[in-house]
Amino acid sequence: MHEKTTRLPDEIVTASGGKIVLLVADGLGGLPDPKTGLTELETAKTPNLDALAKKGVSGLHVPIAPGITPGSGPAHMALFGYDPVEYLIGRGVLEALGIDFDLRQGDVAARINFATVDGDGRITDRRAGRISTEKCAELSAKLDTIELPGVELFFRPVKEHRAVLVLRGDGLEGGLNDTDPQTTGVRPLEVRADQAGKERTAELLNSFVSQADGILEGEPKANAITLRGIAMREAIPTFEERYNLRAAAIAAYPMYRGVAGLVGMDVLPVPGTLEEMATLLREHYEEYDFFFMHFKYTDSTGENGDFAGKVAATEDFDGIVPGIADIAEDVLLVTGDHSTPSLLASHSWHPVPVLLKSRNSRRDLCESFGETSCLGGALGVIRGVDLMPLMLAHAGRLAKFGA
Ligand code: ZN
Numbered sequence: 285m286h287e288k289t290t291r292l293p294d295e296i297v298t299a300s301g302g303k304i305v306l307l308v309a310d311g312l313g314g315l316p317d318p319k320t321g322l323t324e325l326e327t328a329k330t331p332n333l334d335a336l337a338k339k340g341v342s343g344l345h346v347p348i349a350p351g352i353t354p355g356s357g358p359a360h361m362a363l364f365g366y367d368p369v370e371y372l373i374g375r376g377v378l379e380a381l382g383i384d385f386d387l388r389q390g391d392v393a394a395r396i397n398f399a400t401v402d403g404d405g406r407i408t409d410r411r412a413g414r415i416s417t418e419k420c421a422e423l424s425a426k427l428d429t430i431e432l433p434g435v436e437l438f439f440r441p442v443k444e445h446r447a448v449l450v451l452r453g454d455g456l457e458g459g460l461n462d463t464d465p466q467t468t469g470v471r472p473l474e475v476r477a478d479q480a481g482k483e484r485t486a487e488l489l490n491s492f493v494s495q496a497d498g499i500l501e502g503e504p505k506a507n508a509i510t511l512r513g514i515a516m517r518e519a520i521p522t523f524e525e526r527y528n529l530r531a532a533a534i535a536a537y538p539m540y541r542g543v544a545g546l547v548g549m550d551v552l553p554v555p556g557t558l559e560e561m562a563t564l565l566r567e568h569y570e571e572y573d574f575f576f577m578h579f580k581y582t583d584s585t586g587e588n589g590d591f592a593g594k595v596a597a598t599e600d601f602d603g604i605v606p607g608i609a610d611i612a613e614d615v616l617l618v619t620g621d622h623s624t625p626s627l628l629a630s631h632s633w634h635p636v637p638v639l640l641k642s643r644n645s646r647r648d649l650c651e652s653f654g655e656t657s658c659l660g661g662a663l664g665v666i667r668g669v670d671l672m673p674l675m676l677a678h679a680g681r682l683a684k685f686g687a
Pocket residue numbers: 310311355356359583621622
């Protein structure tokens with residue numbers, strides 16, 4: 285478990301101050317189209333973001349460290365001011381959060397793959413021929429009935445061959461090995477207790493697997509399971525504890541709602557439309573000090589390698605900016621969690637444009653919001669984890685350090 289650590293900025297946060305809105309366009313950063321030399325963000329018509337960039341200060345942030353391509357989980361932890369390496373959220377935990385599962389502190393979660401094994405128990409297909417999501421749900425309901433001594437067990441379908449297993453009870457441990465051997469022609473591995481204290485969790489998981497194998501025997505494709513990313517939801521100091529901020533999240537996708545919940549944010553109802561994001565912000569503006577707002581489509585279009593689609597998504601994002609900027613008068617920070625260049629069709633390590641608008645911000649020479657123009661911004665190129673202190677400072681929430 286993580287102890288509450290005392291360090292900057294935590295030890296100088298004040299009891300009150302202005303309000304902060306962190307608006308995240310997932311995967312915002314891109315790479316230039318070789319034909320035009322312009323990225324998706326630079327190609328998109330973004331008059332509202334450009335106007336904000338003129339008024340505020342801009343720059344770029346490195347999500348984790350130079351050259352490191354992050355997942356969205358650690359990239360968001362960095363935006364929230366948590367060292368993403370120290371506070372690494374396990375893959376099992378993220379998978380459970382991704383289906384809106386009510387994961388509690390001390391729960392242990394694992395990603396599950398249904399797999400196909402031959403008569404000798406050797407894996408012939410690590411993804412069970414990508415069974416349908418309906419089949420996955422049917423088999424998951426059966427495995428959910430398995431009972432283990434002294435713990436509650438939840439088995440939930442995710443998609444196709446993927447599912448989640450959660451154990452709830454005292455004395456469980458995370459950080460156990462994967463049972464997926466990452467190859468075919470061999471048997472799934474056992475869960476091993478490679479450290480003292482992990483024996484019981486390993487025993488429970490191995491018992492689960494052998495019972496599951498019994499239930500799945502005779503299935504034509506999904507006749508076995510493998511476990512990956514076995515992880516515990518650990519206690520993390522909350523926004524309230526670290527920053528004296530009552531925080532809320534406005535996000536449609538479960539994983540982001542889940543990560544926000546991990547750091548103690550209240551998760552507001554799912555916005556039905558993009559416009560509803562600003563409506564929710566307005567409705568709850570008095571109740572909270574900090575708002576995390578998440579826009580997904582700049583990432584999903586980038587992941588699909590769809591340059592034009594990402595340009596269109598960026599323009600949609602620009603469309604919601606005025607409604608939010610009107611409300612977020614104290615501090616508004618707009619950025620992405622990482623880059624997702626359409627040219628790579630994946631996340632990447634490239635720095636991400638940032639703009640910060642506040643009554644206390646300086647002006648700079650950045651006249652539009654883009655990867656290249658932000659290089660001329662006053663924020664320079666900084667680490668993602670350093671954005672939170674900047675937001676706090678601009679909101680008047682950090683006292684002087686030392687005399
Ligand atoms: Zn992301």
